[in-house]
Amino acid sequence: MNETMIEGARAGRIDVNAGQLLHIVNVDGKQVCDFFAFNRSNIRETLSPSHQRSVTRRMYLKPGDTLYSVLRRPIFELIEDPTGYNDFSLPACDAERYRMDFSIEDHRSCRTNLEEVTRDLAIPYEYLPDPFNFFQPTPVQADGTYGTGTSPAKPGDQIILRALMDVIAVGSSCPQDQIPLNNFNPSRLKLVLSDA
Numbered sequence: 258m259n260e261t262m263i264e265g266a267r268a269g270r271i272d273v274n275a276g277q278l279l280h281i282v283n284v285d286g287k288q289v290c291d292f293f294a295f296n297r298s299n300i301r302e303t304l305s306p307s308h309q310r311s312v313t314r315r316m317y318l319k320p321g322d323t324l325y326s327v328l329r330r331p332i333f334e335l336i337e338d339p340t341g342y343n344d345f346s347l348p349a350c351d352a353e354r355y356r357m358d359f360s361i362e363d364h365r366s367c368r369t370n371l372e373e374v375t376r377d378l379a380i381p382y383e384y385l386p387d388p389f390n391f392f393q394p395t396p397v398q399a400d401g402t403y404g405t406g407t408s409p410a411k412p413g414d415q416i417i418l419r420a421l422m423d424v425i426a427v428g429s430s431c432p433q434d435q436i437p438l439n440n441f442n443p444s445r446l447k448l449v450l451s452d453a
């Protein structure tokens with residue numbers, strides 16, 4: 258399988274071999290992709306935004322940066338990022354957030370999207386890993402608080418990652434439609450593989 262289309266507010270999953278390029282395509286634009294990855298030979302080793310913050314020590318990744326696992330090993334190299342917005346500070350949206358902050362029961366979320374497409378891996382809900390939120394602006398304001406905004410991604414914009422180990426990759430079209438993040442209309446993403 259060389260590509261997976263992800264409908265708006267859903268998730269998709271693809272196996273990426275070491276050395277391959279993974280393209281995360283913003284099909285319709287203005288859409289955040291919550292991105293997760295697991296070492297295929299040890300799914301407990303996940304892409305880790307908290308370790309990334311420790312290593313990178315800035316708010317956003319730049320092309321050429323290495324993405325790290327929870328064991329501080331390289332999982333990906335960032336090759337291209339047309340928007341330059343790739344939040345790795347905030348967790349995935351979850352049903353609890355929609356219930357507590359927006360009084361909506363059973364709203365789709367990136368966390369339950371991840372759970373749906375990784376059910377065979379049997380990861381307890383509480384232990385699901387945190388995401389890299391590609392195409393997501395999370396500006397730090399002068400008073401130190403996090404701001405919000407709408408994803409600046411244009412139709413066809415793509416993040417390109419080079420896999421440095423064999424991984425299971427998951428992308429979630431963020432279902433957040435209560436704030437402007439996804440232009441109030443979660444839309445399609447696509448995961449595409451190519452050989453470097």
Ligand SMILES: [Zn+2]
Pocket residue numbers: 291349350351366367368430431432433
């Ligand atoms: Zn989300």
